Amino acid sequence: MSDKKNKAQERYDKLAYVKKNYFEEASKNERNDIYAYAEGYKAFLDAAKTEREACVVAVSRAKEQGFTEYHFGDALVAGDKKYFVNRGKSVVVFRVGTRNLETDGMRLIASHIDAPRVDIKQIPLYEDSGMCYLKTHYYGGIKKYQWTAIPLALHGIVILKDGTKVSIRVGENTKDPVFYIDDLLPHLSGEQMAKIGGKIIEGEQLNVVVGGLPHADAEAGKRIKYTVLDYLNKEYGMCEEDFISAELSAVPAYSARDIGFDRAFIGAYGHDDRVCAYTALTAVLNNESEHTVLAMLVDKEEIGSEGTTGMQSKIYEDLMEDICAALSANFRKVRYASKCLSADVTAAFDPNFSGVFEKLNAAIVSCGTCMRKFTGARGKSGSNDASAEFVAEVRKIFDKEGVIWQTAELGKVDVGGGGTVAKFLAKLNIDTIDLGVPVISMHAPWELISKADLYSNYRAFLAFMK
Numbered sequence: 244m245s246d247k248k249n250k251a252q253e254r255y256d257k258l259a260y261v262k263k264n265y266f267e268e269a270s271k272n273e274r275n276d277i278y279a280y281a282e283g284y285k286a287f288l289d290a291a292k293t294e295r296e297a298c299v300v301a302v303s304r305a306k307e308q309g310f311t312e313y314h315f316g317d318a319l320v321a322g323d324k325k326y327f328v329n330r331g332k333s334v335v336v337f338r339v340g341t342r343n344l345e346t347d348g349m350r351l352i353a354s355h356i357d358a359p360r361v362d363i364k365q366i367p368l369y370e371d372s373g374m375c376y377l378k379t380h381y382y383g384g385i386k387k388y389q390w391t392a393i394p395l396a397l398h399g400i401v402i403l404k405d406g407t408k409v410s411i412r413v414g415e416n417t418k419d420p421v422f423y424i425d426d427l428l429p430h431l432s433g434e435q436m437a438k439i440g441g442k443i444i445e446g447e448q449l450n451v452v453v454g455g456l457p458h459a460d461a462e463a464g465k466r467i468k469y470t471v472l473d474y475l476n477k478e479y480g481m482c483e484e485d486f487i488s489a490e491l492s493a494v495p496a497y498s499a500r501d502i503g504f505d506r507a508f509i510g511a512y513g514h515d516d517r518v519c520a521y522t523a524l525t526a527v528l529n530n531e532s533e534h535t536v537l538a539m540l541v542d543k544e545e546i547g548s549e550g551t552t553g554m555q556s557k558i559y560e561d562l563m564e565d566i567c568a569a570l571s572a573n574f575r576k577v578r579y580a581s582k583c584l585s586a587d588v589t590a591a592f593d594p595n596f597s598g599v600f601e602k603l604n605a606a607i608v609s610c611g612t613c614m615r616k617f618t619g620a621r622g623k624s625g626s627n628d629a630s631a632e633f634v635a636e637v638r639k640i641f642d643k644e645g646v647i648w649q650t651a652e653l654g655k656v657d658v659g660g661g662g663t664v665a666k667f668l669a670k671l672n673i674d675t676i677d678l679g680v681p682v683i684s685m686h687a688p689w690e691l692i693s694k695a696d697l698y699s700n701y702r703a704f705l706a707f708m709k
């Protein structure tokens with residue numbers, strides 16, 4: 244190459260924006276850190292397959308680090324390490340910093356700990372043709388056909404007639420039985436396979452096999468159901484009516500595993516959004532920031548952030564207000580000065596389905612956590628759309644701390660889209676931007692992420708709270 248060409252290349256490299264692969268950029272030590280961090284994350288995933296379980300694990304991790312429970316009205320001083328549990332289904336872990344809250348605000352990271360799954364109906368149990376099933380109503384956006392013919396575990400709680408709360412968790416240990424949703428054999432699937440994808444398996448066909456052993460002492464047609472009821476009664480003290488006050492979910496009975504000869508990826512149920520919940524949690528637990536920092540692990544994002552435990556609940560605003568009151572800070576001033584990362588996953592570019600992506604603005608696996616200025620669908624509808632000023636601020640923070648990150652949109656403009664909790668935080672007058680890990684096969688029973696993106700997400704959270 245001529246000198247002139249070399250110079251032009253140099254100048255081009257300076258001017259042009261190129262995404263970087265974090266594995267390539269990382270030093271040998273940092274690569275070790277990337278792999279080591281993934282081990283803790285996999286353990287978290289296996290322990291936390293529902294929002295209730297994620298809450299329990301988050302609280303126990305927080306307690307190990309000296310965090311104590313916060314209740315409305317409690318006093319607070321700088322240096323306090325607290326967690327606030329909302330109905331056992333969402334949790335906010337926070338640290339009180341030394342900086343002036345009114346001028347410097349809080350640093351919030353808002354993630355969600357619910358994930359798509361198959362919930363058990365309130366009157367679920369029936370017997371048919373030698374098998375006993377539980378009827379279900381799926382939760383969140385799933386491709387129903389993906390949930391058939393795989394091992395499922397049952398997780399949740401039952402509140403018995405007398406008010407006793409019983410926990411159920413079956414299918415996670417190798418000695419446990421698992422559960423199962425039927426699919427049709429290919430030999431008889433001519434008609435089924437000609438249907439459109441959404442109708443290949445319909446909601447009322449997502450019935451979970453839970454038994455098959457007839458009880459000698461019951462009447463015909465109810466013998467297997469009797470065996471199951473008898474078992475549930477002896478094991479959990481429940482009777483059929485107690486399903487009415489239960490929250491039981493069928494979730495994939497898979498544990499988190501490394502994917503690939505080089506173990507670059509992690510396959511697991513519920514990366515969306517426990518990958519951001521875990522990174523937010525550990526970032527707050529391991530933080531020594533002067534800021535007041537909050538990791539919010541909330542429920543119900545997958546069904547619109549509704550209810551008392553979803554991000555739209557007043558409780559999170561109440562908590563922030565309460566913290567301000569305890570520290571004698573004006574809540575309005577604090578909100579105005581606060582900054583938030585709406586921490587949720589995004590779609591990773593999938594070369595097998597390249598048609599739905601616009602590659603220039605797609606998240607590439609291993610190129611780091613992904614910032615989205617806006618989300619939404621049909622012309623950014625339902626999106627927070629962070630200001631260029633705030634994007635610039637966050638960008639500067641990441642670059643200063645050497646975070647490898649990228650920016651993207653979720654798919655081609657007219658193909659679809661999705662929303663996050665960002666708009667609910669922005670509504671409080673808190674500058675908010677979406678950031679999170681790119682996921683392959685999002686919402687499938689087993690999703691894929693890159694270990695590099697996991698660690699980049701963690702590093703981005705640490706930088707943001709610094």
Ligand code: MN
Nearest residue numbers: 515516587588
């Ligand atoms: Mn999500």
Ligand code: MN
Nearest residue numbers: 515516545686
């Ligand atoms: Mn989701």
